[in-house]
Amino acid sequence: MSEQNEKNMLGKKISRREMLKITGIGSAGIVIGASGLPGILNAFGANPFVDDDDTAVNKIKFYGGHQSGIATPIPEHVYFVSLKCKAKTKQELKEMFQLWTNQSAELMNGRFVEPLSDNKLMPPADTGEAKGLDASHLTLTFGVGPSLFENEAYGLAHKKPKELKDLPHFPMDQLDPQYVGGDICIQSCADDPQVAFHAVRNLIRSARGKVTMLWAQTGFNSYPKSKNKKKETPRNLFAFKDGTENPHVDKPQDMNDVVWIQPGESKGWLAGGTYLVARRIQMHLETWDRTALQEQEATFGRHRDSGAPLGKTGEFEAMELDRKENDELVVPEDSHVFLAKQVKDRILRRSFSYSDGINPKTGAFDAGLLFLSFQKHPKQFINIQNSFGKEDKLNEYITHRGSALFACFPGVKKGSYLGAELFQ
Amino acid sequence: MKKVVKITSLVLLSSSLLVGCGGNESTDEAAATEESQQTEGTETQQAAILEEEANTYKEFAMEQLDQFVLETEQFVEAVKAGDVEKAKELYAPARMYFERSEPIAESFGDLDPRIDARLADLEAEGQEENWSGYHKIEYGLWEEGTTEGYDETADQLLNDVKELRAKVETVEVSPDLMITGAVDLLNEVSTSKITGEEEIFSHTDLYDFKANVEGAEKIFEIFKAKLQEKDTELVGTLEENFATLNDLLAQYEDGNGGYVSYEELTDEDTKALSTAVDELGEPLSQMAVVVE
Numbered sequence: 001m002s003e004q005n006e007k008n009m010l011g012k013k014i015s016r017r018e019m020l021k022i023t024g025i026g027s028a029g030i031v032i033g034a035s036g037l038p039g040i041l042n043a044f045g046a047n048p049f050v051d052d053d054d055t056a057v058n059k060i061k062f063y064g065g066h067q068s069g070i071a072t073p074i075p076e077h078v079y080f081v082s083l084k085c086k087a088k089t090k091q092e093l094k095e096m097f098q099l100w101t102n103q104s105a106e107l108m109n110g111r112f113v114e115p116l117s118d119n120k121l122m123p124p125a126d127t128g129e130a131k132g133l134d135a136s137h138l139t140l141t142f143g144v145g146p147s148l149f150e151n152e153a154y155g156l157a158h159k160k161p162k163e164l165k166d167l168p169h170f171p172m173d174q175l176d177p178q179y180v181g182g183d184i185c186i187q188s189c190a191d192d193p194q195v196a197f198h199a200v201r202n203l204i205r206s207a208r209g210k211v212t213m214l215w216a217q218t219g220f221n222s223y224p225k226s227k228n229k230k231k232e233t234p235r236n237l238f239a240f241k242d243g244t245e246n247p248h249v250d251k252p253q254d255m256n257d258v259v260w261i262q263p264g265e266s267k268g269w270l271a272g273g274t275y276l277v278a279r280r281i282q283m284h285l286e287t288w289d290r291t292a293l294q295e296q297e298a299t300f301g302r303h304r305d306s307g308a309p310l311g312k313t314g315e316f317e318a319m320e321l322d323r324k325e326n327d328e329l330v331v332p333e334d335s336h337v338f339l340a341k342q343v344k345d346r347i348l349r350r351s352f353s354y355s356d357g358i359n360p361k362t363g364a365f366d367a368g369l370l371f372l373s374f375q376k377h378p379k380q381f382i383n384i385q386n387s388f389g390k391e392d393k394l395n396e397y398i399t400h401r402g403s404a405l406f407a408c409f410p411g412v413k414k415g416s417y418l419g420a421e422l423f424q
Numbered sequence: 425m426k427k428v429v430k431i432t433s434l435v436l437l438s439s440s441l442l443v444g445c446g447g448n449e450s451t452d453e454a455a456a457t458e459e460s461q462q463t464e465g466t467e468t469q470q471a472a473i474l475e476e477e478a479n480t481y482k483e484f485a486m487e488q489l490d491q492f493v494l495e496t497e498q499f500v501e502a503v504k505a506g507d508v509e510k511a512k513e514l515y516a517p518a519r520m521y522f523e524r525s526e527p528i529a530e531s532f533g534d535l536d537p538r539i540d541a542r543l544a545d546l547e548a549e550g551q552e553e554n555w556s557g558y559h560k561i562e563y564g565l566w567e568e569g570t571t572e573g574y575d576e577t578a579d580q581l582l583n584d585v586k587e588l589r590a591k592v593e594t595v596e597v598s599p600d601l602m603i604t605g606a607v608d609l610l611n612e613v614s615t616s617k618i619t620g621e622e623e624i625f626s627h628t629d630l631y632d633f634k635a636n637v638e639g640a641e642k643i644f645e646i647f648k649a650k651l652q653e654k655d656t657e658l659v660g661t662l663e664e665n666f667a668t669l670n671d672l673l674a675q676y677e678d679g680n681g682g683y684v685s686y687e688e689l690t691d692e693d694t695k696a697l698s699t700a701v702d703e704l705g706e707p708l709s710q711m712a713v714v715v716e
Contacts, residue, residue: 121712209703
């Protein structure tokens with residue numbers, strides 16, 4: 001948290017919240033650019049437009065054509081939270097996202113959400129646990145769920161894309177209502193778990209009364225360091241590599257084909273946005289751990305240690321689904337990979353493992369995968385998931401417990417705010 | 425914000441005079457006195473502006489504790505007469521007067537636990553045999569179904585309550601105590617009432633809950649006019665959130681002027697109540713703008 005928060009030129013500080021009210025930023029369409037009058041604005045102790053601070057350490061940009069936390073590299077930690085929206089009007093909802101815009105930019109700069117007040121009888125404006133930590137590649141990704149559009153108070157029904165609806169029931173689903181749906185989601189990713197948590201905590205705190213938490217899930221990924229310093233594909237808790245066949249996040253064409261909604265492909269406000277599927281998948285570690293290696297590999301259709309397709313040696317070698325040995329398919333047709341390959345659809349997987357203590361009913365580990373995927377249309381995920389159906393050998397070892405779909409806004413232009421295209 | 429320090433030092437001084445100085449307390453006092461010497465005239469003026477509010481609050485607390493003495497007298501009478509049913513009836517309503525004025529009662533570090541300690545608090549310290557006060561009698565009434573053997577506890581309770589009332593006369597009420605007190609009252613609700621841990625035997629937690637909220641609301645009411653000058657929106661939010669919480673609590677009234685047992689609350693109920701408390705607590709903690 002940098003000392004830039006401590007600016008206090010007139011000896012009087014105005015909170016960012018107040019500043020928003022004073023300037024009417026966003027609501028009145030006033031855009032104050034970075035080159036505007038920063039000196040004068042800073043004199044108020046708060047700047048109504050918080051820019052990316054390129055000097056911040058381990059920083060990812062907040063502003064841009066797309067939200068962060070999608071095409072950006074997958075960091076080690078996530079705090080994902082699904083919220084119920086209690087804002088009474090569309091205006092309140094919009095103001096909340098305006099406040100979150102500035103706070104997100106500050107947080108991703110590795111700073112406090114708001115400068116602290118001189119009044120020591122006040123609780124600190126920032127909860128403070130990220131003090132001394134750098135930005136840690138924090139990304140904040142915001143999305144809205146189908147239920148938000150059903151709230152008549154917001155008058156957003158006509159802006160709801162027809163594909164934004166609860167995911168269908170899949171054959172082996174055993175959803176726990178405790179982990180289903182939500183009006184709004186925040187995906188907070190960082191290389192440091194405390195930085196990721198701090199961001200969500202402060203965003204929720206500043207919106208208390210306008211949102212309540214429905215469910216949340218933390219997750220982690222660990223990256224073995226390879227010799228050329230290139231990040232290797234992380235392993236899930238079954239020890240298999242997860243994410244090998246992802247689209248190339250640095251190839252715009254690939255991302256435009258798979259992830260980013262193009263103008264005309266959905267409602268206008270979603271151009272540049274994407275759909276986020278969240279699934280909380282319980283993994284039955286105890287049963288997996290007593291399964292023979294040969295069976296484990298046949299379940300995924302890959303070799304465990306190398307990550308290579310069965311019968312191959314390199315992780316990134318192409319999968320040959322037709323290849324037979326002794327009249328049998330090398331990659332079994334009920335393996336996870338084989339079934340996934342039956343559909344042409346692709347998705348960007350950005351999953352994290354989780355470990356939540358023990359299941360009180362069974363005494364077993366409560367552990368698994370917070371599956372997060374991004375795609376321009378939910379049907380990409382639905383087709384793949386349906387292809388697994390009842391056949392997937394992996395079903396024996398996993399149970400889908402949580403499910404939600406969110407439409408993620410496009411990126412925020414400097415001077416604008418999260419969801420501006422939807423709320424204006 | 426040195427004026428705040430100044431006010432705090434007054435409280436520290438007055439409370440330590442009353443209950444005697446522990447080692448830590450005298451250090452605090454010295455530090456506070458030193459700081460208060462640095463304060464300037466203008467700040468003393470500002471503190472004076474809120475003097476009226478502080479006096480109003482002190483009057484309120486004294487009224488509450490007057491009533492607390494009367495109700496405790498009746499309760500103790502019932503206990504000593506061996507009237508279990510009557511004592512059970514009087515228990516929760518009597519305690520509400522204490523719960524409403526807890527920020528003040530808490531100023532007396534030894535009296536508060538003597539009146540209000542829970543068994544769990546003492547067990548943690550291996551001090552079970554020193555257990556006294558309302559909750560000890562609660563145990564007799566609800567767990568054992570008797571008042572037998574509780575005469576001494578009852579007598580001591582009444583003495584402690586009277587002592588509390590007498591000492592309150594001398595408390596120096598500051599805006600700091602009021603602001604911190606209002607938030608503390610809600611924190612009490614969040615940490616023990618909403619979990620059913622306050623009234624573990626009688627399950628009358630909702631009475632304490634309501635009284636704590638009323639205590640916090642009273643402080644808000646007293647500051648309201650001044651607060652209106654500083655932040656109108658905050659006043660509106662607080663009014664709305666107090667109303668929401670009170671409406672929610674009203675759903676659990678038992679129709680006889682009391683509240684249903686905590687055991688009747690579902691997880692959904694406690695979650696809704698807890699959320700309403702948190703939503704009120706956050707803006708309530710901003711009430712400190714009143715000293716700016």
